[in-house]
Amino acid sequence: MATEILLIDKDKGHAEALGVYLERQQFEVYKAGSPDDVLMLFDNLSVEIVLADPGLPDTDTVHLLKQIKKSHPGVQLIIMSADEQLDQAMDLLKQDVVHYLLKPVKSAALDLAVKQARTWIAMNKKVVRYEKEFKDLRNAQNLYQQLFNEVPCYISVQDREFRLTATNRMFKRDFGDEIGSYCYEVYKHRGSPCRNCPVAATFEDGLPHPTEEIVTSKSGKQYNVLTWTAPIRNSLGQVTQVMEMSTNITRLRQLQDHLTSLGLMIGSMSHGVKGMLTALDGGVYQLETGLARNDEQRTSKAFGQVKQMTGRIRNMVLEILYYAKSRELSYEPVDISKMVEKVLNNAKAIADKNGINLEASIANDLGAIEVDPNWMQAALVNFMENAVDACTYDRSKEDHAVKFDVFDPGGDRICFVIQDNGMGMDQETREKMFTLFFTSKGSQGTGLGLFIANRVIHQHGGTIKVESELQKGTRFKISLPRKKPEQPLRTDKPEKWANSLLDDSGKGST
Amino acid sequence: MKKILIVDDDPNIVDYLVTLFEDNGYATCSAGDVQEGLAAAKKEQPDLITLDLEMPGEWGPRFYRKMSEDKGLKNIPVIVITGFSESEHAVGKAVASLTKPFDREELLSIVKESLA
Numbered sequence: 001m002a003t004e005i006l007l008i009d010k011d012k013g014h015a016e017a018l019g020v021y022l023e024r025q026q027f028e029v030y031k032a033g034s035p036d037d038v039l040m041l042f043d044n045l046s047v048e049i050v051l052a053d054p055g056l057p058d059t060d061t062v063h064l065l066k067q068i069k070k071s072h073p074g075v076q077l078i079i080m081s082a083d084e085q086l087d088q089a090m091d092l093l094k095q096d097v098v099h100y101l102l103k104p105v106k107s108a109a110l111d112l113a114v115k116q117a118r119t120w121i122a123m124n125k126k127v128v129r130y131e132k133e134f135k136d137l138r139n140a141q142n143l144y145q146q147l148f149n150e151v152p153c154y155i156s157v158q159d160r161e162f163r164l165t166a167t168n169r170m171f172k173r174d175f176g177d178e179i180g181s182y183c184y185e186v187y188k189h190r191g192s193p194c195r196n197c198p199v200a201a202t203f204e205d206g207l208p209h210p211t212e213e214i215v216t217s218k219s220g221k222q223y224n225v226l227t228w229t230a231p232i233r234n235s236l237g238q239v240t241q242v243m244e245m246s247t248n249i250t251r252l253r254q255l256q257d258h259l260t261s262l263g264l265m266i267g268s269m270s271h272g273v274k275g276m277l278t279a280l281d282g283g284v285y286q287l288e289t290g291l292a293r294n295d296e297q298r299t300s301k302a303f304g305q306v307k308q309m310t311g312r313i314r315n316m317v318l319e320i321l322y323y324a325k326s327r328e329l330s331y332e333p334v335d336i337s338k339m340v341e342k343v344l345n346n347a348k349a350i351a352d353k354n355g356i357n358l359e360a361s362i363a364n365d366l367g368a369i370e371v372d373p374n375w376m377q378a379a380l381v382n383f384m385e386n387a388v389d390a391c392t393y394d395r396s397k398e399d400h401a402v403k404f405d406v407f408d409p410g411g412d413r414i415c416f417v418i419q420d421n422g423m424g425m426d427q428e429t430r431e432k433m434f435t436l437f438f439t440s441k442g443s444q445g446t447g448l449g450l451f452i453a454n455r456v457i458h459q460h461g462g463t464i465k466v467e468s469e470l471q472k473g474t475r476f477k478i479s480l481p482r483k484k485p486e487q488p489l490r491t492d493k494p495e496k497w498a499n500s501l502l503d504d505s506g507k508g509s510t
Numbered sequence: 511m512k513k514i515l516i517v518d519d520d521p522n523i524v525d526y527l528v529t530l531f532e533d534n535g536y537a538t539c540s541a542g543d544v545q546e547g548l549a550a551a552k553k554e555q556p557d558l559i560t561l562d563l564e565m566p567g568e569w570g571p572r573f574y575r576k577m578s579e580d581k582g583l584k585n586i587p588v589i590v591i592t593g594f595s596e597s598e599h600a601v602g603k604a605v606a607s608l609t610k611p612f613d614r615e616e617l618l619s620i621v622k623e624s625l626a
């Protein structure tokens with residue numbers, strides 16, 4: 001499309017000549033005599049350059065030009081003026097003008113002026129485009145920032161040292177605004193990078209890596225998270241940072257814990273189930289062969305058996321469903337000394353077998369406590385077993401001892417302190433030790449023992465304090481109320497578990 | 511006719527095995543615990559024994575040990591049929607170990623092979 005030029009010149013002859021010249025150069029030229037013509041033209045055309053003689057000393061045209069410049073800032077003004085009026089024109093129009101020409105206008109000067117005007121127009125257009133792009137970019141950035149913040153995951157961006165360079169809102173809410181801190185400090189309260197770090201793996205191979213982790217929030221809460229990493233590349237395609245997205249699946253895991261315990265319970269019932277299924281097989285077999293042989297006696301006997309087995313299986317399923325629901329602890333007043341004696345007997349057997357010295361100091365006249373004795377003994381034995389194991393696994397010293405103190409600290413509570421001088425725990429182990437299926441004993445542990453023990457203590461309204469130091473040992477201080485807590489706390493584990501924990505002496509169950 | 515002694519405390523399963531074996535041309539006798547089983551083995555001199563592991567009182571492995579100490583019985587092949595999933599080693603010399611619920615055809619083919 002040709003550039004449109006508006007020519008304002010009272011000198012008709014001059015205007016005519018210029019018009020011809022410019023039209024020859026492929027410009028669309030419009031000519032205007034009076035200011036009224038000009039405004040009308042502006043409304044209907046897309047004039048980009050105005051070539052005008054201000055016609056001083058009359059200032060009508062100057063006002064008109066100023067008005068145009070105001071309403072169409074993109075329009076470029078070129079002023080042609082007689083030599084003696086040039087200073088005044090410049091004074092009046094100043095920098096609104098891209099070029100001043102002397103009348104009579106020479107073609108070379110005009111060419112240059114028009115060229116310059118067109119350069120300005122092109123630049124203006126670019127600026128307008130950039131402005132729009134910049135605005136779009138800012139909107140997009142805002143959108144992405146918003147998405148980054150609103151995603152219901154913990155998102156962090158990390159450099160090669162695992163330092164946090166950006167975190168989203170959910171991350172800040174649960175782990176604090178910790179830009180510049182190390183990922184392993186913030187997530188795991190560790191002093192050094194974690195083993196099998198998915199971020200490190202992504203830096204290594206540029207691929208996403210999924211893991212599942214247990215992290216500890218700033219308020220000390222533990223979350224199970226499903227973590228996914230993604231590389232962030234620079235314009236050269238090099239991985240400069242890694243984004244880590246962690247979905248909090250704690251509730252899912254809690255549900256899974258529940259299902260797992262149900263599964264374990266079913267496992268313990270499986271022997272019975274298998275017998276029933278075999279008998280059901282037998283019934284079906286006899287029913288089949290009875291029908292095939294037209295043996296009415298066999299058929300009816302078999303039918304009876306199938307019916308009986310179906311009934312038994314039905315009852316067992318109902319029982320499982322009943323167990324699957326939460327069950328209340330069965331509290332009874334228990335003589336503390338007697339309960340402690342039972343716990344000690346169990347623990348002594350384990351300690352003796354492992355050559356660990358067991359020192360018990362039990363206060364006199366401890367009185368009674370309201371607990372579910374099966375569960376409470378199982379829990380206490382489990383703590384003792386863990387103490388023995390911590391000694392057995394510790395190769396840093398020769399002599400090991402487990403101390404068991406029971407005393408009345410007042411306040412209607414009883415304290416059990418289990419202390420060992422075994423291997424101790426680092427902070428990560430300390431934070432994870434009550435988690436289901438967490439074990440520090442490799443294939444020797446199931447990750448069940450302390451999980452259940454912790455739950456039992458809390459269900460009884462008790463508290464557990466843990467102090468531990470690597471190579472030095474661990475001290476568990478359990479404080480239990482003497483009376484059953486007012487709010488009935490529930491357990492969803494069948495007693496069978498408690499018994500098997502007590503029987504399962506040799507193997508550490510954490 | 512070859513005779514099979516069934517040692518299992520669950521009468522429904524005994525009944526099942528008796529019917530299954532008799533349908534397939536074997537004679538049977540049965541016992542509900544270890545003592546009964548040993549007495550029946552001595553009296554009936556079976557050609558093969560199926561043995562459950564978990565029974566009230568003494569368990570299957572005890573039966574096997576006592577049976578092995580008896581010259582007249584120690585060469586009778588034993589098939590363990592039990593609810594324990596890892597039972598292969600409970601009775602080391604058993605000709606086979608099947609888990610409940612077992613596969614009928616598998617049992618019959620093992621019996622046939624053992625009695626061949």
